[in-house]
Amino acid sequence: MKSRTKRHSRTGTIVFYSIYFVLLAAVLSAAAVGLGQLWQFLSHYEASQIYHVTDAVEKQLNSGDRSLLYAAADPDISPYENEEMLRRQIDERFPGDFSLRKNLRKSTKDAPVYTVMCGEDAVAFLTMKQSGKDALYDLALYSPDSVTGIVPVKNKRVTLSYPTGATPFINGTALLPDEAISAEPIAEAEEFGEYLAEIPEMYSCTVDGLMFPPQVEFRDGSGNTLDAVQTGDSYSCPCPGASGEFADDAAEFAMEFSQMYSRYIANDAYFSSLSGYVPADTKLYHDLQTYEGQFYTYHTGYDFTEEKTLRVTQYSESCFAVRVSYVHNVYYGETYSYPADNTVFAVKTADGWRAVGLTMN
DSSP: OOOOOOOOOHHHHHHHHHHHHHHHHHHHHHHHHHHHHHHHHHHHHHHTOTHHHHHHHHHHHHTTOOHHHHHHBOOOOOTTSOHHHHHHHHHHHOOSOEEEEEOTTTOOSSSOEEEEEETTEEEEEEEEEEEEEOTTTOOEEEEEEEEEOBOOOOOEEEEEEEETTOEEEETTEEOOTTSOOEEEEOGGGGGGGGGOSSOOEEEEEEEEEESSOOOEEEEOTTSOEEOOEEETTEEEOOOOBOOSHHHHHHHHHHHHHHHHHHHHHTTSSOHHHHHTTSOTTSHHHHHHHTOOOOOOOOOSEEEEEEEEEEEEEESSSSEEEEEEEEEEEEEESEEEEEEEEEEEEEEEETTEEEEEEEEEO
């Protein structure tokens, strides 16, 4: 009897592999879908990271755009300075090499804070805010919220001195009335005595809290710029010089009287020649009348050279202080020269020009 050989069904094998490959394809397909979703999530997660924002801020600052720093500055600056000057100071103080460092002490969960560095120096503080969420995965998105911390350096000052009728301007802005201004009568004007109804004053004040040394000028009531003298951080405006026909007449009279005075003390003129220049009710008249300490060098002749009118200052319609100089030469074989520098206080009266005071400078 012949033995039988056992045979496997080819149909079963085919079914097995068919199922296997279908399942494998399903698994691979599911894995591919899962990996795609994972990659999508990771892409969104990466895009939401805050360092993208800080990198953009660093790039902005290092490109020369300092608008964030300008916004961080305390706007409390002098009324004589402006925002442009504040920006200029920020540009000069913080030239570049910016970076951001996480400030753990100031940060909160919802408001991360970064210290803005310029080199190794802390400049300001940048606070972030949650500005939205990722539409697909609800991830928090951040953007800059505020920048604080920059305090302007306001260590410059200026001292002003100016007379009645003059107005100081600092960087083009008139001196504000709330400044601490002190006033004293102008000593020179007091020489006119009762001939000057109102003694003008010299004002002074110090303006501090400035970021930069200021531009200073003084103007009269008509807006004309007056001469100023700068000494360090101080500016002074002397009483403005006078011009015109009246001023010229005053200068001519002052030179004439001053030279007559020089002749008088040199014994080349009598008091009677001098007295007509001076009102009899003034101290000057009395001093000249009783003058005994006469300067005297024996001589046979004299003259005046190098005559100059140095200054004419008008204190009222009729009162002028005139400073004149010249050289008084006397001769006796040799020439003896005596420089003179006098201020004559000349007043226009009903009887003509008169000298009510004289000082030797």
